[in-house]
Amino acid sequence: MTTPLRAVTLAGAVRGGRSSARAETEAALARIADGNPALNAFVAVHSDEALADADTVDRRIAAGEHLPLAGVPVAVKDTIWVAGRRVTQGSRLFADFRAPADAIAVERLRRAGAVVLGMANTSEFACKGVTTNPLFGPTRHPMDPALTPGGSSGGPAAAVAGGLVPLALGTDAGGSSRRPPAHVGVVGFKPSFGAIPYGPGFAEPFTGIAVMAPIAADVADAALMFEALAGPHPRDPDSAAVAPAEDRPAASLTVAHSPRFGLDALMDDDVREAVDSGVEALARAGVRIVRRDPVWPAGVTETALMPLQHAGLAALYGDAFRRDPGLFDPDIAAQIERGLSLSGAEVAAAQLLGAEVARALAAAFDGIDLIIGPTTPCVAWPLDRLGPETIGGQPVPPRAHAVFTPLFNHAKAPALSLPCGTGRDRLPVGLQIVAPRGMDRRVLRFAAFAEETLAAGRQGSHP
Template sequence: MTERNNSAREIAADVTAGRTSAVKTAEAALARIEAARALNAVVTIDPTRTLADAAAVDARLHSGEAMPLAGVPVIVKDNIWAAGWRITQGSRLFADFVAPKDAIAIARLRQAGAVIVGIGATSEFASKGVTTSQLFGPTRHPLDPTLTPGGSSGGPVAAVAAGLVPLAIGTDAGGSSRRPPAHVGVAGFKPSYGAIPYGPGFAEPFFGLSVIAPIAADVADIALAFEVMAGIDPRDPDSAVVAREAEDITDLRIAFSPRLGLDVAVDDVVANGLVSAVERIAATGLRIATRDPVWPAGATEEAIMPLQHAGLAALYGNTFRKDPNVFDPDIARQIERGLSWSGAEVAGALVASTAIANAFAAFFSEADLLLAPTVPCVAWPLTQLGPDTIGGRPASPRAHAVFTPFVNHARLPAISIPCGTDERGLPFGLQIISRRGQDRTLLRAAQRLESVLSA
């Protein structure tokens, strides 16, 4: 990681005050992106478009308009529509697709003065836990180019961690904008489902799960971006009201679950680091009780994965039948699996998803915040879907992802903040989860916990 550049808040203040301009800020971001090409975090740039957009922000400021993100350079994940930009979903099927309009969240960012300086890499259809595609190749970890930052929001996350931009926008359908931030040492926020309107954009294989997710070096920038993007829009029937933040977080009922109540492996450095972080937080006077969610029998990621496979098969199964080689081999296997699931098996996955949501609802009837791991391990070699072992046990390709998907199925808000590193300096994260609609209270609490852990 490079030395931190100014935050989004600082950049907006400087541009608004005339100490710099949106054009100069965009030029500097483009230069950083060019210098970091080996990272492969940013897969599309359009300097002419970017500088024209920045000049328009300067003109708006000159006319007296106030913008909370004035001149802030932003990277947008390569599966979110941004008008006029090539958006590919990391797929050869969409290699030449140009978004015809902005997603609602992107339009709101632009209205607030943000300037898109590039498009961040994703795995194909945002459906892998690492960030690589046949179109663009692998995205590399900013601390060690032989490692992956994880996925599927690896490009936006690596861009923030490397200091290319202060703010990036990803998506999260199973942890894609929480696990990669944990692996590179930045913050990533999954809002409540519907808190930020989703679309217009591509047809979504993760029915009722995926959200727009801001990524930044600190929680305050995430909170700023969230306020810009959140709010009901009639074009998204799932968009929802988010409650006002709690006036005081001191009395919140906080639980700590070292393994989220799951029988899964965790590396010792992560397990011990989480306990140490929670002890530091508790020492500030917050009351924290160790308590696990109680899951229904058979609650595993495997039980809910048919929904992802079937979603991919519904969208791309016909193309797969004609030419499976057009897909990333890992995605092709998911599509093939999706084509094989029976209707009853997919319905069974929906039953499991509902049961997980109900279990979380029961837990949050007696707690306000839940502290848990974001990841059970640190980053692993670039060429692998996951680490060979976790916690001394042989690890399946998805064993690194165990702590995030249930949150999506319950449609809850959750954020990952840095909380420690291993002996090589590789980061891992603390995940903070709350009940649906309590996004602002969660962000306020996360800022307080972040200040403790970064001290």
């Protein structure tokens, strides 16, 4: 698996005149031409527009502008509006859609000097745990083309892990930009709800929890991207400022290790061992680790909350489904059909449960600064399946791989997936780091410390 040039380094080189935005864009386009056919991470590459944008960046640098992301090539998930570009959501319904405007996050990427190269693959409407859709087919894992990177931001994650671009912008409404990064060995950061303005763009099936999510090769790059994107905007009434950076060493934090985040969930031994090993390394480095689980409302599972997604899909696309069910990915069609069958009371019950989840997580941080545990209970699985057939040696339903991420969306809290060793076949494992809502910079600061600590441990074990 190729490691891309870090965004921090690349932007510094462009700002310092040691490279140019055009040169970096041309190099990225060459990497995509060489590497993307095997991955199908990009579904559209806009070479002419990207080179023109790169030339604009170079002129801005020459005029004395300070651009934090100067010349950094970026992939944007094919659900996020980029003005004038074809943005499809992986759906036949939007096969010819051209975005009338940039999403605010894309505006801010451009303002910071980034160059949008093209659109990265997603599951249809970003509502599936693998990355495949009727328009573009599957994205493949950079380490093994027989495996999936997961979903729904599998295209952005594979583009970064495959060395095509240093940064990608995904979305996350249930783990879509944490699980794929965990599976391919990069960093995926789900900010607090509202930390990065959302829209203008497509209506979300899962309202009130979806966020824009930086994906990067390391924490420093994810933090650089976050700082370029974060902050309220008058066009997004849900956007809000988050807490400033804290000047607290990692050893002063109290960190709860929650091996299954308080859920009755199956987990593979290789993933558990990798996460436990990472937690032990942090403890040896002086982090105050305690054992504590969140106490969730009775009956809380992702399944209990899924009526919100199914009802949202039905509200948005139910009429089109009734006219022609064959337009949709069969798995998405099944979700729409379930949504059409739900009662208002069932949807309201899921909304109420989501609010209880948020209160439960807030209570879990009493005396605790961070909670850490696994991002996923398993490593990547074969490309032709919705999920692994077994976890923990037992047969599981297709969404069992997604158990550890969605509750933090409903709690609107920041959560980051950090590479944390490997499991079977040397496939990557992710450590998930969670903080109270608004404490995004605490997550990033601790993740940088954890990244350095885990890297030092790996080097020490291989002299």
